[in-house]
Amino acid sequence: MNSVINFGLLSEVFVTLFVIMDPPGTVPVFISLTAGQSRAVRKKAAWQAVLVAFGVIVVFAAFGQQILHNLGITLPALQAAGGLLLLLIALQLLTDTAEDPVQTKNVNIAFVPLGTPLLAGPGAIVATMVFVQRADGSLPEVVAISVGIVLIHLVMWLTLRFSGLIMRILGENGVLLVTRIAGLLLSAIAVQLVADAVSDFIKAG
Numbered sequence: 001m002n003s004v005i006n007f008g009l010l011s012e013v014f015v016t017l018f019v020i021m022d023p024p025g026t027v028p029v030f031i032s033l034t035a036g037q038s039r040a041v042r043k044k045a046a047w048q049a050v051l052v053a054f055g056v057i058v059v060f061a062a063f064g065q066q067i068l069h070n071l072g073i074t075l076p077a078l079q080a081a082g083g084l085l086l087l088l089i090a091l092q093l094l095t096d097t098a099e100d101p102v103q104t105k106n107v108n109i110a111f112v113p114l115g116t117p118l119l120a121g122p123g124a125i126v127a128t129m130v131f132v133q134r135a136d137g138s139l140p141e142v143v144a145i146s147v148g149i150v151l152i153h154l155v156m157w158l159t160l161r162f163s164g165l166i167m168r169i170l171g172e173n174g175v176l177l178v179t180r181i182a183g184l185l186l187s188a189i190a191v192q193l194v195a196d197a198v199s200d201f202i203k204a205g
Contacts, residue, residue: 006144013131013148019186020089020123021053021152023159024170024178029118030163033109045110046160052115054153057128061149064129075133076200082126083193089123090190093183096176119156123186130193 030049034042060067068078128149135141159166170178 004140004143005147006138006140008144009131009135009141010144010148013145014151015185016127016131016189017124017148017152018155019182019189020086020121020127021119021156022093022179022182023156024166024175025093025182026114026118026156027159027163027167027170028172028175030114030160031167033114042163043161045108045114046163047157048108048110049114049119049160050153050157052111053119053124053156054149056116056120057124057149057153060125061128061132061145064125064132068129068133075130076197076204078126078133079130079193079200080197082123082130083190083197085126086123086186086190086193089121090183090187093179093186096179 030046034045037045068074128145131145131148132142135145167175
């Protein structure tokens with residue numbers, strides 16, 4: 001089975017995207033943006049937002065390398081930039097300084113701000129591109145990344161679909177605790193990305 005899928009990379013992709021996209025942390029935002037809407041509208045907004053985020057992530061996963069090649073950007077440079085970006089996001093999660101997305105007039109909230117930038121934001125996009133760069137066309141790693149992306153979006157859909165129930169179970173304090181833990185994990189991932197990038201720069205001379 002390891003010749004078909006890299007389970008180590010699969011878990012790394014899933015955990016990284018989980019702490020970046022922060023499903024529990026999206027619950028209060030989703031509820032506030034869909035306040036006053038019917039249950040059917042909330043269900044529709046949930047799957048539309050996840051579908052938009054999935055599409056954005058897949059596009060950058062598929063064409064991100066070509067974009068980097070055209071711009072002359074190397075993998076270590078992307079890793080360093082991605083690590084710094086993720087560190088900023090982690091600090092926002094830890095210090096509660098991130099601004100909540102607001103609904104734009106005459107715009108479907110499933111597209112903006114839920115689908116992007118709340119779910120498929122810069123952090124998730126950069127992290128996905130880094131994973132794809134590391135895979136370098138290897139079938140087990142490509143399969144692992146693909147499955148990881150599908151799984152995190154499935155979790156995200158379930159989270160939004162049952163956001164009301166989750167909010168009642170966790171409460172505001174529970175959501176805050178999960179967000180803080182996600183910020184701590186994300187900061188460690190960010191530091192590791194920067195450290196790996198510096199190491200690659202040194203090896204390359």
